[in-house]
Structure formats: structure tokens, C-alpha cells
Amino acid sequence: MPVYREKLWPAPWIFIAALLLIPASILVFAPIDLTVGFVVAGVLYAAVVIALLLSTPAVEVGxxxxxxxxxxxxxxxxxxxxxxxxxxxxxxxxxxxxxxxxxxxxxxxxxxxxxxxxxxxxxxxxxxxxxxxxxxxxxxxxxxxxxx
Known part of the structure; x- marks a missing residue:
């Protein structure tokens, strides 16, 4: 049983900053198709959030x-x-x-x-x-x- 355990979760501002992927993706894909831009934006943001959460290390003493x-x-x-x-x-x-x-x-x-x-x-x-x-x-x- 650990004496100390801490997950080094990303700060909330990291997730807010990652929201900038959404307008950037929409701008890139808008000339092709606006719907594709929204879909790609959502997928990219979800991928970044998942990557941040899955790569969060733990510090443990025990x-x-x-x-x-x-x-x-x-x-x-x-x-x-x-x-x-x-x-x-x-x-x-x-x-x-x-x-x-x-x-x-x-x-x-x-x-x-x-x-x-x-x-x-x-x-x-x-x-x-x-x-x-x-x-x-x-x-x-x-x-x-x-x-x-």
C-alpha cells in the first residue's frame, strides 16, 4: 500500500489552450468542406485530450x-x-x-x-x-x- 501517491494531471489551462485546435482545423478545412473541418477539429481535440490523460505520470512512495x-x-x-x-x-x-x-x-x-x-x-x-x-x-x- 503506497504511503504517498499523486498523479501529475495537466492543469486546466492546458485543455483550454488545446481548444485552439478547433478554429485552426476549421480554417484549414473550410475551403474543402466546412463539415469536414468541424469533424476533424473534434477528432483532433479529442485525440489531444486523450493523449494528455493517458500520458499522465504518477509519483508513488511505497x-x-x-x-x-x-x-x-x-x-x-x-x-x-x-x-x-x-x-x-x-x-x-x-x-x-x-x-x-x-x-x-x-x-x-x-x-x-x-x-x-x-x-x-x-x-x-x-x-x-x-x-x-x-x-x-x-x-x-x-x-x-x-x-x-
């Missing part, structure tokens, strides 16, 4: 594992997780970012948690994970780690 999207790592290989929000989160995702880090970032979710990897065989020095609840995720990771 059973001695941290799972972020498709990746997973045992908690015993992790250091102290640190939550970041606001300007500190922007710095972590920008100038402080190590190119070797494992990233699960979503542009519509600003807070992140930095989780150091203490396994010398792992090429990633840390994981940087987007979350809407950074303090709760960090607490779940830190509270679930096995003591040294």
Missing part, C-alpha cells in the same frame, strides 16, 4: 520504492529529499540542474522535490520530480527510508 513515471528506485539508495517551491524551484530546474539527473518535470507544476541518489553504481546524482505537494512527498520519502 513498498520500499519510489516510483516516478516509468522509473523506480529503492528507498535505501536515496538520501534526504528536499522540497523546493517558487524561485528555489526555478533555480533547481534551471541553473542548478545537473544534466545527469533523472527528471520527471511537468511545466504546469512548479514545485519540485530533489532526491539525492546515494548508489555509486547509479549514473544519476539525484532525481528531480515535479509535485503539487512537495513537503508531503519529501516527508514520505524521508520517513520511509531505511535507517543506516
Amino acid at each position: 513498498d520500499g520504492m519510489l516510483r516516478a513515471g516509468r522509473a523506480g528506485i529503492e528507498l535505501e539508495h536515496l538520501g534526504e529529499a528536499v522540497p523546493f517551491d517558487g524561485a528555489a524551484a526555478r533555480t533547481e530546474k534551471g541553473t542548478a540542474l545537473d544534466v545527469r539527473a533523472y527528471l520527471l518535470l511537468r511545466g504546469w507544476i512548479h514545485p519540485v522535490v530533489r532526491i539525492p541518489v546515494e548508489d555509486p553504481a547509479d549514473p544519476a546524482p539525484y532525481w528531480l520530480v515535479s509535485t503539487r505537494r512537495p513537503k508531503e512527498l519529501a516527508a514520505a520519502i524521508n520517513g520511509s527510508r531505511r535507517p543506516d
Whole structure:
């Protein structure tokens, strides 16, 4: 049973922005046939919404594992997780970012948690994970780690 679980759902404005596909499709297909334009617009918008929903990753802490999207790592290989929000989160995702880090970032979710990897065989020095609840995720990771 997971100690922490969160789906990184797209923000509502993503779906609203995707609505711009509708007039664009209608404009492209209007010279051919207006009905075709409306049908293609509806199909394109539905495809984008379905793709966004199906590709939504989950972040989960439980059973001695941290799972972020498709990746997973045992908690015993992790250091102290640190939550970041606001300007500190922007710095972590920008100038402080190590190119070797494992990233699960979503542009519509600003807070992140930095989780150091203490396994010398792992090429990633840390994981940087987007979350809407950074303090709760960090607490779940830190509270679930096995003591040294």
C-alpha cells in the first residue's frame, strides 16, 4: 500500500489552450468542406485530450520504492529529499540542474522535490520530480527510508 501517491494531471489551462485546435482545423478545412473541418477539429481535440490523460505520470512512495513515471528506485539508495517551491524551484530546474539527473518535470507544476541518489553504481546524482505537494512527498520519502 503506497504511503504517498499523486498523479501529475495537466492543469486546466492546458485543455483550454488545446481548444485552439478547433478554429485552426476549421480554417484549414473550410475551403474543402466546412463539415469536414468541424469533424476533424473534434477528432483532433479529442485525440489531444486523450493523449494528455493517458500520458499522465504518477509519483508513488511505497513498498520500499519510489516510483516516478516509468522509473523506480529503492528507498535505501536515496538520501534526504528536499522540497523546493517558487524561485528555489526555478533555480533547481534551471541553473542548478545537473544534466545527469533523472527528471520527471511537468511545466504546469512548479514545485519540485530533489532526491539525492546515494548508489555509486547509479549514473544519476539525484532525481528531480515535479509535485503539487512537495513537503508531503519529501516527508514520505524521508520517513520511509531505511535507517543506516
